[in-house]
Amino acid sequence: MLxxxxxxxxxxxxxxxxxxxxxxxIVSTVIIMxxxxxxxAENDPKKRVARGHQPPSAExxxxxxxxxxxxxxxxxxxxxxxxxxxxxxxxxxxSIAICVGVSAGYFGGRVDEFLMSLTNIILVFPQxxxxxxxxxxxxxxxxxxxxxxIGLSSWAxxxxxxxxxxxxxxxxxxxxxxxxxxxxxxxxxxxxxLPNLISIVVxxxxxxxxxxxxxxxGLGFLGLGDPTIVTWGTMLFWAQSNSAFIVGAWWDMVVxxxxxxxxxGGLALLNMSVDQISNPKLKTGSYIKTWRRMKTEVEAxxxxx
Amino acid sequence: MNQxxxxxxxxxxxxxxxxxxxxxxxxxxxxxxxxxxxFNRQYMRALNGVSFSIKAGEAMALVGESGxxxxxxxxxxxxxxxxxxxxxxxxxxxINASASKITQTELAKQIQMIFQDPFGSLNPVHTIRHQMYxxxxxxxxxxxxDAIEDYMLGILERVGLSPAKQTAAKFPHELSxxxxxxxxxxxxLATGAKFILADEPISMLDVSIRLGILNLMADMxxxxxxxxxxxxxxATARYFAERTxxxxxxxxxEWGNSDSVTQNPQHPYTQLLISAVPEVGRQRxxxxxxxxxxxxPLWKPDSKGCPFAARCPKVTDQCHTEMPSVTQVAEDHFVxxxxx
Numbered sequence: 133m134l135x136x137x138x139x140x141x142x143x144x145x146x147x148x149x150x151x152x153x154x155x156x157x158i159v160s161t162v163i164i165m166x167x168x169x170x171x172x173a174e175n176d177p178k179k180r181v182a183r184g185h186q187p188p189s190a191e192x193x194x195x196x197x198x199x200x201x202x203x204x205x206x207x208x209x210x211x212x213x214x215x216x217x218x219x220x221x222x223x224x225x226x227s228i229a230i231c232v233g234v235s236a237g238y239f240g241g242r243v244d245e246f247l248m249s250l251t252n253i254i255l256v257f258p259q260x261x262x263x264x265x266x267x268x269x270x271x272x273x274x275x276x277x278x279x280x281x282i283g284l285s286s287w288a289x290x291x292x293x294x295x296x297x298x299x300x301x302x303x304x305x306x307x308x309x310x311x312x313x314x315x316x317x318x319x320x321x322x323x324x325x326l327p328n329l330i331s332i333v334v335x336x337x338x339x340x341x342x343x344x345x346x347x348x349x350g351l352g353f354l355g356l357g358d359p360t361i362v363t364w365g366t367m368l369f370w371a372q373s374n375s376a377f378i379v380g381a382w383w384d385m386v387v388x389x390x391x392x393x394x395x396x397g398g399l400a401l402l403n404m405s406v407d408q409i410s411n412p413k414l415k416t417g418s419y420i421k422t423w424r425r426m427k428t429e430v431e432a433x434x435x436x437x
Numbered sequence: 438m439n440q441x442x443x444x445x446x447x448x449x450x451x452x453x454x455x456x457x458x459x460x461x462x463x464x465x466x467x468x469x470x471x472x473x474x475x476f477n478r479q480y481m482r483a484l485n486g487v488s489f490s491i492k493a494g495e496a497m498a499l500v501g502e503s504g505x506x507x508x509x510x511x512x513x514x515x516x517x518x519x520x521x522x523x524x525x526x527x528x529x530x531x532i533n534a535s536a537s538k539i540t541q542t543e544l545a546k547q548i549q550m551i552f553q554d555p556f557g558s559l560n561p562v563h564t565i566r567h568q569m570y571x572x573x574x575x576x577x578x579x580x581x582x583d584a585i586e587d588y589m590l591g592i593l594e595r596v597g598l599s600p601a602k603q604t605a606a607k608f609p610h611e612l613s614x615x616x617x618x619x620x621x622x623x624x625x626l627a628t629g630a631k632f633i634l635a636d637e638p639i640s641m642l643d644v645s646i647r648l649g650i651l652n653l654m655a656d657m658x659x660x661x662x663x664x665x666x667x668x669x670x671x672a673t674a675r676y677f678a679e680r681t682x683x684x685x686x687x688x689x690x691e692w693g694n695s696d697s698v699t700q701n702p703q704h705p706y707t708q709l710l711i712s713a714v715p716e717v718g719r720q721r722x723x724x725x726x727x728x729x730x731x732x733x734p735l736w737k738p739d740s741k742g743c744p745f746a747a748r749c750p751k752v753t754d755q756c757h758t759e760m761p762s763v764t765q766v767a768e769d770h771f772v773x774x775x776x777x
Contacts, residue, residue: 305553305554305558306557306558306559306560308517308550308558309550309558310560311515312549312550313545313575314541314546314576315575324560327562328560328561328562
């Protein structure tokens with residue numbers, strides 16, 4: 133069991149890679165805490181449980197909002213929605229980017245021309261203003277619509293990156309060999325090309341996740357999301373509209389902001405480590421450590437003799 | 438020496454090969470577009486009137502410098518490129534005719550390819566077992582379950598990759614260049630192919646293992662597989678192949694029996710090629726034939742004359758205006774040159 137290739141791969145990935153370990157710890161902690169929000173925080177995030185703007189205390193770990201709701205409970209429950217939106221949007225983005233990028237790269241010619249002109253059109257739209265206009269136009273929209281809007285408007289860069297990678301793989305001789313073998317086009321794409329793009333797709337998925345998290349928070353903060361649903365974005369929106377900082381209730385603003393920063397930072401750390409796989413030139417990892425150890429050993433031996 | 442017309446030459450090739458299994462290439466012409474213009478698009482002629490045939494159990498070598506159209510020939514036979522003109526026949530059936538309908542799978546079962554780069558021809562993310570299973574699944578649908586595994590291990594043993602079971606579980610990066618090339622050969626064999634197009638199969642291998650791969654291919658040839666052997670190296674062409682064709686800028690300038698072509702080269706380009714083969718003990722610069730230094734021409738559909746005229750030491754005025762016709766110099770030895 134210990135020699136299974138997946139386990140071998142994970143061991144190699146994590147050994148001496150502090151960024152990867154830290155990133156995994158942060159991301160999994162945030163995900164687990166949000167998933168078990170109702171167990172960890174007993175208070176209903178939408179119910180008034182205390183007086184307004186109570187500072188953090190033993191009873192209310194992270195204080196209360198202006199309307200007397202438990203911030204700790206809100207940040208955990210809000211995390212559920214925010215993370216769902218981030219992951220959902222990233223999933224949509226990646227799926228479209230893979231479909232468009234791989235098809236354009238593999239089939240080439242007319243298909244490529246059509247798909248790439250579509251991609252370029254999407255690419256020249258300024259993203260955030262487009263999101264704001266769409267969200268404003270659709271009214272105060274729920275998290276599902278926000279995930280859709282983010283997902284459908286941000287796949288263009290990914291598609292271009294995947295297309296160029298597909299082009300690089302497409303002219304390798306093993307693809308020609310598969311064609312000469314009589315493999316079907318779809319099998320070539322799914323089984324021969326796609327596994328070669330995995331590392332870049334995973335790295336991109338994490339990058340998109342961070343972007344979607346920020347975009348969701350941004351839209352929520354601007355009041356374009358449904359303010360009755362608790363997310364990290366709407367928490368910031370309420371804190372801002374109740375002038376939390378001005379009245380000295382810093383926790384109301386800092387808590388959701390920190391949550392976003394911590395989760396985004398965790399993903400970025402993971403992303404960096406995955407980048408080292410797809411681009412080994414970035415890799416330092418355990419080699420520097422090994423080199424230092426060898427150096428001290430050699431110096432110790434020299435000192436002896 | 439008797440002058441043959443184009444038509445009789447083609448006819449002779451065809452009548453030679455009726456009956457047994459064969460690949461025939463007749464007057465193959467391929468143009469590649471040089472730009473993407475809507476009007477007045479420029480073409481280059483990658484192959485011009487190339488004819489040859491491969492019989493089962495025999496090897497035909499194509500020799501020539503880079504860009505002479507050797508690989509293009511092979512890739513066209515696999516339908517990776519579409520011929521502009523000319524006929525490709527597999528066992529007498531036209532490969533590209535819409536009427537005869539040879540499907541890609543049918544074609545793949547008969548003709549397989551081995552590539553130059555053993556590091557690029559195997560997918561790095563799959564094990565050898567996976568790479569071997571696919572051709573068997575596609576082309577041997579009658580094999581099921583354990584029979585596939587046995588068949589696969591048998592082929593791996595046959596190409597000299599034993600212990601086969603351990604090799605099958607490995608990834609390409611765990612094998613050496615020679616071993617990978619053996620896997621590529623095994624993969625081509627697994628379909629039950631009758632013809633293998635070997636596109637410089639040994640040029641990227643260590644000199645010490647080249648002979649092993651050549652001998653493996655020679656064994657397969659004895660078992661009845663026909664080879665198209667593409668190479669830069671005219672010496673290995675003589676070692677491995679019964680017949681040799683020398684190509685220059687998309688034209689076959691000299692062809693015939695390998696011994697005859699290499700021992701008694703008639704075309705100035707063939708002489709130049711042979712004098713370029715490095716030999717132990719020969720001084721640098723003492724090559725017997727000296728070609729003129731000139732650019733290799735870009736052949737276009739309206740280009741005239743002999744493609745080698747610019748570099749030929751025996752060039753005459755006629756060479757610049759007229760394509761030399763085919764001259765038979767021995768029983769199985771043909772040359773396209775005026776200066777004989």
